[in-house]
Amino acid sequence: MKLDKYSGLDSPVHRWDPRLKLVGLMALALSFAFVTELWLLPAMLAVSFALCSVARLPFSFLAGRLRYPGIFIFILAVILPFLSGETVLLQLGPLALREEGSLEMLMVVGRFTAIVTIAVVLFGTAPILTNIKAMRALGLPELLADMTLFSYRYIEEIGSDLARMRRAVRLRGFRAVRLNRRNLSVLASLVGSLLVRSYERSERVYQAMVLRGYGQLRSHSHGFQATARDVAALSAVLLVAAGFVAAEVL
Amino acid sequence: MPASVAIAGFATTGAMAWYSLRKIEQDDDPRAVIPKASMFTAAFFVASWVNIPVPPVSVHLILNGLMGVILGWYAFPAILIGLFFQAVMFGHGGLTTLGVNATMMGVPAILAYYVFRLRGAPGLRAMGERGSRALTGVFAFLGGALGLGLAALILFVLLIGTVPSSLDGATERAAITGLVIAHIPLAVVEGAFTALVVLYLLRVKPALLEAPLKKRPGEAKLAGGR
Numbered sequence: 001m002k003l004d005k006y007s008g009l010d011s012p013v014h015r016w017d018p019r020l021k022l023v024g025l026m027a028l029a030l031s032f033a034f035v036t037e038l039w040l041l042p043a044m045l046a047v048s049f050a051l052c053s054v055a056r057l058p059f060s061f062l063a064g065r066l067r068y069p070g071i072f073i074f075i076l077a078v079i080l081p082f083l084s085g086e087t088v089l090l091q092l093g094p095l096a097l098r099e100e101g102s103l104e105m106l107m108v109v110g111r112f113t114a115i116v117t118i119a120v121v122l123f124g125t126a127p128i129l130t131n132i133k134a135m136r137a138l139g140l141p142e143l144l145a146d147m148t149l150f151s152y153r154y155i156e157e158i159g160s161d162l163a164r165m166r167r168a169v170r171l172r173g174f175r176a177v178r179l180n181r182r183n184l185s186v187l188a189s190l191v192g193s194l195l196v197r198s199y200e201r202s203e204r205v206y207q208a209m210v211l212r213g214y215g216q217l218r219s220h221s222h223g224f225q226a227t228a229r230d231v232a233a234l235s236a237v238l239l240v241a242a243g244f245v246a247a248e249v250l
Numbered sequence: 251m252p253a254s255v256a257i258a259g260f261a262t263t264g265a266m267a268w269y270s271l272r273k274i275e276q277d278d279d280p281r282a283v284i285p286k287a288s289m290f291t292a293a294f295f296v297a298s299w300v301n302i303p304v305p306p307v308s309v310h311l312i313l314n315g316l317m318g319v320i321l322g323w324y325a326f327p328a329i330l331i332g333l334f335f336q337a338v339m340f341g342h343g344g345l346t347t348l349g350v351n352a353t354m355m356g357v358p359a360i361l362a363y364y365v366f367r368l369r370g371a372p373g374l375r376a377m378g379e380r381g382s383r384a385l386t387g388v389f390a391f392l393g394g395a396l397g398l399g400l401a402a403l404i405l406f407v408l409l410i411g412t413v414p415s416s417l418d419g420a421t422e423r424a425a426i427t428g429l430v431i432a433h434i435p436l437a438v439v440e441g442a443f444t445a446l447v448v449l450y451l452l453r454v455k456p457a458l459l460e461a462p463l464k465k466r467p468g469e470a471k472l473a474g475g476r
């Protein structure tokens with residue numbers, strides 16, 4: 001997976017106990033969501049970029065992760081300055097660039113960048129399986145954890161099933177360019193047979209798993225061990241998060 | 251999105267997840283169902299990549315109504331997991347908004363499930379084979395359309411109610427109404443698609459519509475229990 005590309009690097013963030021990392025960085029991201037004061041924005045961006053560089057994640061990786069969701073934020077960022085607020089900064093014919101909207105736009109874009117950066121650091125510095133195990137160790141219900149692990153395992157496989165079926169449909173001359181009953185029903189059959197295939201595959205997988213002893217009681221030793229340094233790092237990050245919330249509230 | 255909304259989203263999602271897990275635990279053997287439920291989770295995740303032409307653009311379906319119709323209470327964990335993967339692997343949607351998104355799509359999915367179950371209501375049973383087929387289609391349509399329509403409504407109320415703080419009330423209401431009306435065609439497409447998929451399954455693999463996740467009598471029993 002693309003996201004796991006840099007999970008093998010060695011950095012203080014990579015060495016941080018995944019459980020504590022999860023708690024610390026989620027708290028930090030949530031505290032960023034609290035911020036609405038403009039003067040906190042540079043601090044927020046500085047903290048998140050600092051984390052990213054401590055984690056040795058290349059900037060191009062971060063930029064790649066920011067691009068796609070950035071499109072939606074960009075649309076909002078283009079609309080807001082014109083719709084929201086009363087103080088007109090600049091009049092362009094019927095369009096008025098408004099101060100409140102522009103400031104809101106800066107805030108939305110900045111906060112978004114900071115939060116995504118934190119998420120990239122969190123999930124880019126450990127394989128996703130490690131993070132799911134960490135969540136289970138933190139008390140994620142077992143059913144959810146198991147379902148997450150299994151579906152992660154099969155997404156790519158079912159994805160290539162879909163790609164193959166789409167290619168087959170195209171070879172038979174199917175082009176979905178118009179919305180009509182026939183096209184919709186072809187696509188529905190495509191999805192339907194994807195579901196049937198997955199269902200049948202899951203039955204085979206399940207039987208194979210039972211043969212290998214699935215369902216026996218397992219002991220869950222997660223094998224994570226927090227050192228004093230890990231705990232210190234968590235305290236520091238939580239302190240920063242609390243600092244942002246405090247600065248916002250006071 | 252303000253933090254209060256994000257936190258409220260996590261709270262409702264937590265409560266919904268807890269409740270649906272409890273519903274699931276009532277089944278005879280949840281561990282036996284995990285592989286199937288996960289495979290469906292992955293399949294729906296992939297199925298939402300199929301784009302439907304709605305000229306001049308093409309749209310991705312959400313399929314939350316269909317998930318509810320087929321998975322029942324498993325739809326909620328499935329949607330939560332799908333959104334989690336979307337947030338971490340593809341960067342669609344954020345981590346802090348995960349709770350809000352899961353509620354926005356998951357709650358309508360559960361409602362769609364109950365709507366679809368109405369097809370078996372006592373008054374509607376006596377309609378014969380053809381009639382029951384048509385009914386299945388109609389209720390699947392309603393489930394699918396409701397799934398998307400409700401999710402869109404929740405989204406717009408949240409978006410407009412929270413983001414640009416300085417819009418006035420009348421503009422807000424007008425914007426919400428406008429956006430919801432713009433989404434009616436999409437809800438119809440989603441509903442039609444759901445109905446077509448359900449009718450396809452009824453033809454090809456009816457077992458999938460009759461509680462696909464329940465264990466059937468002949469199936470292997472787990473050694474050791476859970």
